[in-house]
Amino acid sequence: MNDFFVNNKKTKDISELRQDPVGRDWVVISTGRAKRPEAFKSSGTPERETPINLCPFENPKEHGNEVIKTYPLADGSGWAVQVVKNKFPIMEGQNCRAESKEGLYLVKDNAGYHEVVVFKDHRRSLAQLEVAEAGQIIKVYRERYLELSQKMCVDYILIFHNHGRPSGASISHPHSQIMALSFIPADVRRSLEGSRKYKEERGRCVHCDILEWELKEKKRIIFENKSFVAVVPYVPRFSYEVRIFPKTHQSYFENISDGETVDFAEALKISLAKIYHGLNNPAYNFFIHTPPAERDHEYDYYHWHLEINPRLNIWGGFELGTGGEVIDVDPDEAAEYLRGIKT
Numbered sequence: 001m002n003d004f005f006v007n008n009k010k011t012k013d014i015s016e017l018r019q020d021p022v023g024r025d026w027v028v029i030s031t032g033r034a035k036r037p038e039a040f041k042s043s044g045t046p047e048r049e050t051p052i053n054l055c056p057f058e059n060p061k062e063h064g065n066e067v068i069k070t071y072p073l074a075d076g077s078g079w080a081v082q083v084v085k086n087k088f089p090i091m092e093g094q095n096c097r098a099e100s101k102e103g104l105y106l107v108k109d110n111a112g113y114h115e116v117v118v119f120k121d122h123r124r125s126l127a128q129l130e131v132a133e134a135g136q137i138i139k140v141y142r143e144r145y146l147e148l149s150q151k152m153c154v155d156y157i158l159i160f161h162n163h164g165r166p167s168g169a170s171i172s173h174p175h176s177q178i179m180a181l182s183f184i185p186a187d188v189r190r191s192l193e194g195s196r197k198y199k200e201e202r203g204r205c206v207h208c209d210i211l212e213w214e215l216k217e218k219k220r221i222i223f224e225n226k227s228f229v230a231v232v233p234y235v236p237r238f239s240y241e242v243r244i245f246p247k248t249h250q251s252y253f254e255n256i257s258d259g260e261t262v263d264f265a266e267a268l269k270i271s272l273a274k275i276y277h278g279l280n281n282p283a284y285n286f287f288i289h290t291p292p293a294e295r296d297h298e299y300d301y302y303h304w305h306l307e308i309n310p311r312l313n314i315w316g317g318f319e320l321g322t323g324g325e326v327i328d329v330d331p332d333e334a335a336e337y338l339r340g341i342k343t
């Protein structure tokens with residue numbers, strides 16, 4: 001913990017998890033990151049690209065990043081992907097003692113791991129990569145997932161990617177992030193709970209039922225191959241949202257086979273390329289929803305998937321007050337449009 005000053009007053013960094021007693025959601029309080037250099041740069045500027053000569057990911061080690069693993073190019077001529085420890089981690093450490101009480105609140109350590117998956121090229125995002133290159137990145141996700149899931153205090157592993165400033169990407173050089181959290185995020189908890197209840201009531205996987213209907217209707221499918229399908233959800237949370245599912249029931253992302261990583265990479269790359277070309281390279285976030293890494297429970301009722309959320313609208317009062325966007329494009333039309341975009 002470092003000391004720093006606000007208005008000449010010495011303050012301490014806080015890094016802890018606090019539980020909201022109403023919704024029971026855990027919130028990460030991590031104040032040290034405000035000191036990272038990007039935080040002081042205006043996020044309102046139109047500047048979208050980190051200048052290559054200032055880019056910390058051109059040579060991660062030289063820029064003081066702790067490299068966890070380097071993955072070489074197929075021809076051995078250099079590196080293709082590097083996994084580094086986040087220099088300004090949101091969560092850190094293996095200290096996950098029991099929760100304590102502060103007034104009526106539960107508080108616990110903000111333990112965990114925060115890694116960055118750095119792609120080789122400064123300007124080629126996933127939409128521009130070859131399927132084989134994207135496949136290598138999926139395998140890196142899987143490998144890191146499997147390794148982090150063995151560590152202490154890891155309840156949930158979130159794999160996500162920010163593209164463009166409005167998505168939260170402070171460095172434009174393409175990179176994904178992996179956070180091993182010592183709590184289960186609220187959105188994941190809701191998704192697990194809804195899937196569990198549906199299974200309990202009808203004896204089936206809700207996601208399999210959705211896919212069966214989508215594959216029959218065909219209206220909202222933008223791409224499919226042997227093992228994956230990309231759809232604009234009938235009930236999206238963002239305009240032009242795309243979700244990618246394994247076609248057969250698979251609960252856990254990390255169980256993806258080598259062959260499936262290629263099909264998954266193809267579905268992801270093509271979906272992102274359709275968004276890139278069709279919507280003029282908008283900002284987006286994508287993340288994988290898979291069950292918690294803690295295996296005290298079985299989550300066989302869940303069906304892992306990836307969600308791509310284009311950031312086309314600024315969230316205002318309605319969005320924040322209700323937790324979602326007004327979907328201003330008919331999902332059928334959004335899907336028809338994206339389906340027709342050549343990649």
Ligand SMILES: [Zn+2]
Nearest residue numbers: 055058122173
């Ligand atoms: Zn770069």
Ligand SMILES: [Zn+2]
Nearest residue numbers: 205208249303
């Ligand atoms: Zn299923």
